[in-house]
Amino acid sequence: MVRSRLSSSPNPLLLEGGEDSKLPSAPRREGLGEVGRWLLAALFVLVGFPALAQTPPTWDEKNWNPKAADGDIVMPMPCGGRMVFRTVETPTGDGSSGPLDDRQVTLGITDPETDYIEHSRKDYLAGGLTSRDGRRQFLIGKYEVTADQYAAVMTEQCPVPAAAGRLPQVNLSWYDATNFAERYTEWLLQHAKGTLPRQGDTTAFLRLPTEAEWEYAARGGTAVSESDFRARTFPAPDGIEAYAWVDGPRSADGQLRPVGLLKPNPLGLYDVLGNAAEWVLEPYRLVRVARLHGQAGGQIARGGDFRTAGGRLRSSLRVEIPPFDPATGKATRLPTIGLRLVVSAPVSASLARIDALRAAFAAIEKGRAGETDPLDLLSRLAEESTDPDTRRAVEAIAQALTTERTARDEADARSAKSAIYAAATMIRSIRDLDRRLGPVKARWELAEKTRSQNPADADEWKTLYDSTQQALDISKRAYRDILVQTADDYDAARLAKARDVLVAEFEAQGLPSFVRFAKLFVAQVTDYAKTRRDDDAGWYRQLVE
Incomplete structure (x- = not known):
């Protein structure tokens, strides 16, 4: 959105049923x-x-x-x-x-x-x-x-x-x-x-x-x-x-x-x-x-x-x-x-908006009315049906719904597993950048002491330090976002199950550090889900220990 000026720029908000309006100057009072x-x-x-x-x-x-x-x-x-x-x-x-x-x-x-x-x-x-x-x-x-x-x-x-x-x-x-x-x-x-x-x-x-x-x-x-x-x-x-x-x-x-x-x-x-x-x-x-x-x-x-x-x-x-x-x-x-x-x-x-609000409410209400578990309804319908063909048709529908629900649960499990895998990878990146930052900073500070003799070397180390620090900051923010979003999306039982599957895979692949990272991430997510208390400094200390 561009900056509006009183004398000429149109109001940037074109609203329902309205037209662009001007933001006029205050009324003139000269010449009266x-x-x-x-x-x-x-x-x-x-x-x-x-x-x-x-x-x-x-x-x-x-x-x-x-x-x-x-x-x-x-x-x-x-x-x-x-x-x-x-x-x-x-x-x-x-x-x-x-x-x-x-x-x-x-x-x-x-x-x-x-x-x-x-x-x-x-x-x-x-x-x-x-x-x-x-x-x-x-x-x-x-x-x-x-x-x-x-x-x-x-x-x-x-x-x-x-x-x-x-x-x-x-x-x-x-x-x-x-x-x-x-x-x-x-x-x-x-x-x-x-x-x-x-x-x-x-x-x-x-x-x-x-x-x-x-x-x-x-x-x-x-x-x-x-x-x-x-x-x-x-x-x-x-x-x-x-x-x-x-x-x-x-x-x-x-x-x-x-x-x-x-x-x-x-x-x-x-x-x-x-x-x-x-x-x-x-x-x-x-x-x-x-x-x-x-x-x-x-x-x-x-x-x-x-x-x-x-x-x-x-x-x-x-x-x-x-x-x-x-x-x-x-x-x-x-x-x-x-x-x-x-x-x-x-x-x-x-x-028109009142009509739209009324229609939207009716649609939401209709959707909520159907929130009873359809499998329970189908099961009761099959039990109460006296016609064999009807019973078989209802049971087939129930089986299809069960299959769809199972597929959805499996997709959720894969998604939770992917979140843990991404977080473990992010932890490794954070640890690598954290270890690299100290030596780079030391070399930059040393180069600064001899800048008069070799300014290009000092500039090069300063650029490397800045880029490393920026990469570390971005990785920390990304990790924090993954942690918070995972706490919102998955319950503790789902995460624990996904963690156990992933840990077994990491152990089979000979990746003991990733086993530790996966367990650490799920522990931090579980703690955050209980307290809803941000602890950036504490999380970071645990990641780089």
Whole structure:
């Protein structure tokens, strides 16, 4: 997706039943004359957007998009401001369920200290927008809403863009945040028609993200591998302090920081962890082993803030905030919590979509009604039949189904065996690269000491070291992906049976190291399946011992 520009680029989201829309510049107010400006100001006050009464100052791009990038979607704001969004894809499988297709994701993390709050669990997600080529997606703010952006919508005076205005807007309640989304949507509908995408017969709107939307985007969505998605944070090769403002003198140092100064997550979102925590849409619930608990509580702040220690920062971090402060008698407002908006759309976007939803549900329900084991049904039918020909026909069908099921089970067994074989091969590759890396690094460091005499030799060893390290990193990530996917696809009994078959084959081939690798892999998969706790460092130590 190319970077959108307000003045000319079409909205990249062509939605069901809609057409490409333009992202227009903020309304012009020049040439009205003094009386005209006063009349326009009075009109804007009456419709509830008092900040529009002033001639807006020019906002430099650094005030609303300090790290411009391809794929940015820019929307206008009152007072000449702008807000930038990023697209979050939510691929939903094979399309067999039509509009009821959604994406299963694993949220949370397994940690005895926080399991009752953040325990790993399955959830389901589907973007409320549909692209030109039929992909489900939603838009989410590239940055936390800044003080200037908030003031442009909510205050009577247009803010003068300044450095302080680039700080995240904090000290606002959950109700303030939802009110901001409401008023910004109203302004776009009234003063920038065509900016918000259309979905069928309806128009998209702004709101707070759901917990699933927020965590899915924070983890990196489809921009990361499944194992990286389930990790404690999104991939941060330069250390978390290069991506998030956290507690400490080398990072936030106890102060809120302007948006967009650090590196983004894999989806191009800035400050999604640290800096200001962010309100989400739904109320807080505890976790009751693999699902949310039934009691709904206060509001939720996600992502940690500038006072959170780097070692405690995680994509699953969620904190309950009481909605009201008894000491003040008002809604809770904290200097550590801000917001980030999403763009979504109503589910029932048109009569045609309602018909499609009804048909999709009926198809799924019909499929579920037939989930009784067909072999049991055929067995009962054969027993109850008094006609010999009918009984023989039913028994033949049952035999065919038994044969098909056996073939499928055998295919699953072969697949599990292949996964273990691939992992064992990957372990050997990791061990070889790990052993090679040390000597190569030593030769490179030695060559660096004599670089002035032979720079080509130093460059050659540096290139070899970098390529070896890169190959090792790729192999480790691939192994981690195989481990996580195998834990999802096969139960312990299936894996143990496949392991035993493969071990016997390795022993017959005189490959004792592969016997050990196969056993180690299955042990790590089994442990992960029980705990759902990533242990990259521990796994790696075991692999290279």
